[in-house]
Amino acid sequence: MMKKYLIFTVKAFQRTLTYRFELWMELVINVLFMLVYVYLWKALYTGQTSVEGYDLNKILTYIVVSQTLLTFTFTLRVARIIEEKVRTGEVVTDLMKPIDFQLMTLATAAGTSSHTALFNMLPKFLLFYGTFGLLLPPSLLTLLLFITSVVLGYIILFSLEFIIGIFAFWLVEIRGIYALVIWGLSMLFSGYFLPLEFYPTFLAKIGEVLPFRAIIYFPTAIYTGQLMGESLVTAMLIQLAWVAALVGLGRLAYRAAFRKLVIQGG
Amino acid sequence: MVRRYFKLYCLLAGAYVRSRLQYRLSFGLMCFGIVISEVCLLGLLGALLVKFRTVNGWTWAEVVFLYGLGNLAYSFMRILGSQLDDFDRYIIRGELDGVLIRPVPPLFYILASRIELIHVSRALTSVAIFVVAFHLTEIRWTLEVALFTLTTIVSGTLIMFTLMLISATVALWTTKSGKLTDLLISATKEATAFPVSIYPLAVRLLLTFILPVAFVTYYPAQQLLQKGEFLGMPESFQFAAPVVALIMLCVSYLFWCSGLRRYHSTGS
Numbered sequence: 068m069m070k071k072y073l074i075f076t077v078k079a080f081q082r083t084l085t086y087r088f089e090l091w092m093e094l095v096i097n098v099l100f101m102l103v104y105v106y107l108w109k110a111l112y113t114g115q116t117s118v119e120g121y122d123l124n125k126i127l128t129y130i131v132v133s134q135t136l137l138t139f140t141f142t143l144r145v146a147r148i149i150e151e152k153v154r155t156g157e158v159v160t161d162l163m164k165p166i167d168f169q170l171m172t173l174a175t176a177a178g179t180s181s182h183t184a185l186f187n188m189l190p191k192f193l194l195f196y197g198t199f200g201l202l203l204p205p206s207l208l209t210l211l212l213f214i215t216s217v218v219l220g221y222i223i224l225f226s227l228e229f230i231i232g233i234f235a236f237w238l239v240e241i242r243g244i245y246a247l248v249i250w251g252l253s254m255l256f257s258g259y260f261l262p263l264e265f266y267p268t269f270l271a272k273i274g275e276v277l278p279f280r281a282i283i284y285f286p287t288a289i290y291t292g293q294l295m296g297e298s299l300v301t302a303m304l305i306q307l308a309w310v311a312a313l314v315g316l317g318r319l320a321y322r323a324a325f326r327k328l329v330i331q332g333g
Numbered sequence: 334m335v336r337r338y339f340k341l342y343c344l345l346a347g348a349y350v351r352s353r354l355q356y357r358l359s360f361g362l363m364c365f366g367i368v369i370s371e372v373c374l375l376g377l378l379g380a381l382l383v384k385f386r387t388v389n390g391w392t393w394a395e396v397v398f399l400y401g402l403g404n405l406a407y408s409f410m411r412i413l414g415s416q417l418d419d420f421d422r423y424i425i426r427g428e429l430d431g432v433l434i435r436p437v438p439p440l441f442y443i444l445a446s447r448i449e450l451i452h453v454s455r456a457l458t459s460v461a462i463f464v465v466a467f468h469l470t471e472i473r474w475t476l477e478v479a480l481f482t483l484t485t486i487v488s489g490t491l492i493m494f495t496l497m498l499i500s501a502t503v504a505l506w507t508t509k510s511g512k513l514t515d516l517l518i519s520a521t522k523e524a525t526a527f528p529v530s531i532y533p534l535a536v537r538l539l540l541t542f543i544l545p546v547a548f549v550t551y552y553p554a555q556q557l558l559q560k561g562e563f564l565g566m567p568e569s570f571q572f573a574a575p576v577v578a579l580i581m582l583c584v585s586y587l588f589w590c591s592g593l594r595r596y597h598s599t600g601s
Contacts (some may be wrong), residue, residue, distance in 0.1 A: 093516060100520045102536055103527065110389045110531035111381070118384065239493050243362025246371055255373035261381055270380065283432070 071166060072174040079178025094187050100136045101195060104260075115324030119208070119264040125291055128201040129262055131288040135192045137259045139221055140249065140268065140282070145176050149266045150241050162325065169317055185228065204317035205292045219306040224282045226313035227253070228255055236324035250276065258284030261292070278309045336486070338475055341437065344446040354451065364454035375400070378526075391528045394469035401463030403525035406489030407518070408456035414494050415449035420501035421510045431599050440498075440589060459468055481556065488574035489549035495543060495578075495585035496521060505592035517544075525550040530562055531576045537564065544563045544582065548574040 083090070105179045112123045121129065138215055151157040163170055196200065204210040217218070231248060242326055254260070255270075256279035263284050274280050285302045288294040294302050349404060353360060368497040378400060386421075423429040423443070432439050500517050504510035521544050529537050529551040540547040548570070555562060556571040564571065 089509055089513060092513050096513070096516045096520050099518075099536075100523060102532070103520070103524045106531045106533070106536070107527055110527075111385045113389075115385070141516075165475050194493065238356075238359055240356045240359035243359050243364075243366050246363060249447075251366055251370035254370060255377060256380030260374075260377045265384055266380055267383075270376070301577075 072170055074318075075171055075174035076178035076181070079179075080182050082211070082280050083179050083182040083192040084194045090186060094191065095140065097187065097191055098194065099190065101131060104130050104134060105195065105199060107119050119262070120293070121231065121262065121264070123198070124200070124202055126262075127199055127286055129293075129317060131192065131195045131199070131201055132290050133259045133283050134138045135188050136220070136283045136286060137257075138188050138191075139180060139224060140253065140257075140259075142187075143176060143180060143224060143228055145172060145228035146232040146235075146241060146245050146249075147224060148172075148175075149229070153235040158328075162328075168325075170209065170320055171230075172229060173222075173225055176193065180221065180257065202291065204290050205295075209289060212303070213286055216303060216306060219284040219303065220286050220309055223278055223309050223313055224253075226280070226310070226317050229317045232325050233320040236302070236328065244315050253279045253282065256280055257282045258287065264293075278313065281306045281309050338437075338441065340463055342441075342445045345442070345445040349447045349571045350450055355437070360451065363451045366437065367455045368458050371455060375462060378453075379383070381511060386521040389528055390562075391560075392470075394466055394559075396527065396551070396555075397462065398466035398470050398527065398558065399554055400526040401459055401486065402489065402520055402554065403546075404459040405456065405463055405486050406493050406549050407451050407522045408459050409490040410493040410518075411452040412498050413448055413490075414444065416443050417497045417501040418515055419500075420514070421504040421508065424504055424596075427598055429446075429596070433593075437592065442585075470558060478557065484516070485553040485557075485574055488578040489553075491548050491578040492545060492558065492574070492581055493518065493521070495581035496546070499588055502589045502592040505514045505596050509563040521546045528562070528587050530564055541566065545577050548577045 078148060108126050110125070112118075112126065116122060118126075149158075152161065162172065164171075204213055228245075231241055232246055232287060233242050238244070256274040256277050258274075260278055263274060263280060266274065281302075285294065285306055289299055289302065375397070375436065379393070382388070382396060386393070388396060420443070420503075423432065429439075432442050435442055497514055497518055500514040501510065521540075524532075524540055525546045529540055529547045532540070537547070540551075551567075552570045553574050554560065593594070
């Protein structure tokens with residue numbers, strides 16, 4: 068049953084291997100991005116020992132982990148891919164296949180993203196880990212919980228993009244919503260730029276009712292040991308709830324979309 | 334001659350703008366999205382600097398000033414040079430062949446066939462940010478300051494544009510450049526939002542001599558804000574932005590031409 072979806076994952080993984088130069092350059096530029104932030108925080112912390120429970124080592128670890136996780140956000144092109152499929156009409160061939168559209172999209176995205184994780188995120192992280200003497204998770208269990216949390220966060224990000232992509236059935240052009248949700252709200256509330264503890268209270272309050280902190284902040288705070296014990300369990304339960312809600316919403320959205328779908332002959 | 338090109342530009346760009354305005358809702362949403370994301374980023378920067386007060390001796394107002402300056406150049410470049418953003422599709426789909434047989438310089442045709450008005454929303458946001466920052470930093474408005482600021486913004490736009498052109502040209506060799514151009518430009522823009530003095534020597538040299546975006550914000554700001562922070566570089570760098578822009582224009586255009594000369598169609 069799962070095997071046919073796995074084929075999508077493997078194929079997507081292989082497809083990413085085609086353009087190596089692009090991948091290498093992407094890595095180099097990503098490193099430049101992260102350097103900017105690492106040195107910004109180093110400069111901010113001169114003369115400070117600890118702010119909001121973060122000392123220099125911990126904040127650098129936070130920044131590098133969150134920036135690494137952010138890679139998923141800008142390499143996942145699910146919304147764009149769905150939009151393209153709708154515009155070109157290619158979506159029809161997907162609908163004719165005896166498979167679930169949402170699962171197939173997830174399986175394909177997972178293939179591309181596992182390539183990104185292995186050949187972009189991991190080396191990037193190790194490079195910064197070695198250069199700046201970052202922290203490791205407090206225990207092996209935390210590491211495992213961190214990875215689980217990353218996967219949950221990934222599914223949340225995927226589901227958001229999936230829903231945005233489905234909007235293409237009504238809007239034709241979705242770059243607007245995409246920019247608003249992913250580059251606006253998600254950037255502000257995911258905690259990629261600074262830990263949510265640093266936010267002014269009203270902003271933090273708004274962030275608490277939105278799904279975005281579950282994408283980057285939760286896994287990163289688990290990694291740095293900021294979330295432990297009860298708060299860690301709560302965080303992961305919130306993630307699970309968002310996974311359920313957004314995956315469900317995605318299904319509803321695409322069923323509604325497919326019902327109204329009219330295909331022009333071509 | 335110039336008039337003919339100007340008319341042609343308006344004609345081509347106008348056609349694109351009209352086609353974009355067909356999807357008004359999407360257009361509006363996109364503008365709104367850009368404004369929100371700009372404001373969000375500024376909000377984050379604000380939250381950060383309120384907590385820490387200064388970065389390497391630069392106050393909140395001064396950092397916002399840098400941010401505004403870089404963002405202005407970035408948004409103008411985005412309005413005029415959007416086409417280079419996903420230039421590789423010209424090659425992948427073989428559209429470049431069609432461009433090459435037209436009786437105008439290919440680069441002119443490519444740039445003219447798309448002028449992205451959505452980024453006007455970004456430009457307006459940047460203007461607002463910049464005006465506020467200008468006010469906060471207590472720079473006195475004189476004719477000289479105004480002219481210097483204007484030259485800085487124009488040079489900054491050109492410098493960013495040439496980086497975009499160079500990275501787009503790479504696709505003539507590699508066929509695909511994907512999001513590279515976009516990434517490179519975003520990364521360099523991000524780097525210009527903060528004083529270059531926070532980076533180690535290697536990164537400073539990179540941002541001064543190889544991807545010379547330090548001339549978009551940091552060096553000119555030395556003059557405008559009277560910081561006197563040169564880190565061993567010549568003091569004349571504060572006036573060098575137009576020269577750098579000119580050099581970069583020549584280099585990038587030569588690179589573009591050499592790319593075109595060796596271009597082979599993908600045949601698709």
